[in-house]
Amino acid sequence: MKVGILDGPGRLALVERPSPHAGKGEVVVRMAACGVCGTDLEKLRGNYQSAGRLGHEPVGVVEVVGDGVSGLVPGERVFVHHHVPCLNCPVCRRGDLTFCPSYSRSNIDPGGFAESFRVPRENVERGAILRLDRSIDWATGSLLEPTACALTAQRRVGFHAGDSVFLVGLGPVGLLYARLAAALGARWVGGAELSPLRRAVAVAGGMTSVIDPREPGAAESAVRAATGGDGVDLAVAATGSPVALRLAASLVRRGGTLNLFGLPDAGSRLDVDLQDLYLRGIRVVPTYATTEREVGDVHALLVNRRLDLSGIVTHQVALDKLPEAFALAGNPDAAVKVAVTGPAFHPS
Numbered sequence: 001m002k003v004g005i006l007d008g009p010g011r012l013a014l015v016e017r018p019s020p021h022a023g024k025g026e027v028v029v030r031m032a033a034c035g036v037c038g039t040d041l042e043k044l045r046g047n048y049q050s051a052g053r054l055g056h057e058p059v060g061v062v063e064v065v066g067d068g069v070s071g072l073v074p075g076e077r078v079f080v081h082h083h084v085p086c087l088n089c090p091v092c093r094r095g096d097l098t099f100c101p102s103y104s105r106s107n108i109d110p111g112g113f114a115e116s117f118r119v120p121r122e123n124v125e126r127g128a129i130l131r132l133d134r135s136i137d138w139a140t141g142s143l144l145e146p147t148a149c150a151l152t153a154q155r156r157v158g159f160h161a162g163d164s165v166f167l168v169g170l171g172p173v174g175l176l177y178a179r180l181a182a183a184l185g186a187r188w189v190g191g192a193e194l195s196p197l198r199r200a201v202a203v204a205g206g207m208t209s210v211i212d213p214r215e216p217g218a219a220e221s222a223v224r225a226a227t228g229g230d231g232v233d234l235a236v237a238a239t240g241s242p243v244a245l246r247l248a249a250s251l252v253r254r255g256g257t258l259n260l261f262g263l264p265d266a267g268s269r270l271d272v273d274l275q276d277l278y279l280r281g282i283r284v285v286p287t288y289a290t291t292e293r294e295v296g297d298v299h300a301l302l303v304n305r306r307l308d309l310s311g312i313v314t315h316q317v318a319l320d321k322l323p324e325a326f327a328l329a330g331n332p333d334a335a336v337k338v339a340v341t342g343p344a345f346h347p348s
């Protein structure tokens with residue numbers, strides 16, 4: 001079968017590998033779609049410490065069910081979560097599940113950009129396979145993981161209905177975060193984004209205040225107008241850029257929260273006025289990844305039509321053309337979210 005792998009720094013390769021087998025307690029899934037994440041792009045650029053496998057937003061069809069697995073049958077449409085917390089260590093017991101030391105060691109094999117992949121026993125046992133409702137198409141299903149990352153973030157930072165939110169960066173995860181915050185009752189959601197295409201998708205999705213951060217003072221005046229000059233309850237750096245982080249920090253109200261949501265480059269430094277943060281009582285909260293609970297909650301929001309993610313996947317590209325999918329995903333003026341499609345994909 002075909003598999004997309006990192007073949008050294010900056011080199012993406014499609015290679016032939018033997019199809020996976022389902023051992024005891026394991027499941028093999030035939031891939032239908034898998035989103036290209038910003039972290040996949042960063043891995044390819046060599047910017048992400050957690051190098052290795054590509055593709056972690058997969059949906060597909062159960063192909064083989066190993067001995068001892070109950071409740072799943074071949075042919076079922078599923079979402080699969082690649083990482084699972086141990087649920088047993090001090091970090092997990094405190095509820096910080098995505099920061100569990102063994103969380104990012106678990107993974108699907110050989111990754112999501114493969115015709116089929118094996119789901120290890122620990123993932124199966126800890127609920128990483130979720131049945132996908134018929135009402136959710138493959139492309140939308142591939143957004144479950146990144147949207148759940150936004151939900152995990154919103155819970156960790158203490159987001160409430162009625163809060164005002166400003167996002168710096170409206171790439172795929174920024175847009176998902178914004179749609180989710182609006183669906184969960186945000187009073188106002190504004191955002192800044194360099195790419196005109198992404199700004200247009202934000203506006204089409206219902207955001208009324210979307211600015212180009214190169215326009216001097218535009219973010220500040222949008223936030224001032226929306227909050228009576230106070231600043232937002234929650235500002236989100238939805239890109240790893242230190243410039244974005246500085247802008248986001250400047251837009252938070254006194255006592256408000258700055259969510260460090262986008263992946264910063266390894267070695268990058270926080271360059272903000274610490275006395276300003278101190279005197280204004282700004283909480284800086286990094287958030288990372290998600291768990292089955294939030295994936296299930298996002299799934300329910302979609303099934304109940306409380307959340308609409310249409311328009312965010314702009315391209316569906318077959319696994320055979322993986323380099324093209326990565327080129328598109330890496331070009332903010334050409335695409336928003338790119339879903340790679342596999343052999344189980346049938347357009348609905």
Ligand SMILES: [Zn+2]
Pocket residue numbers: 037038039056057145146
């Ligand atoms: Zn991701």
Ligand SMILES: [Zn+2]
Pocket residue numbers: 085086087088089090091092093100101102
């Ligand atoms: Zn743990």
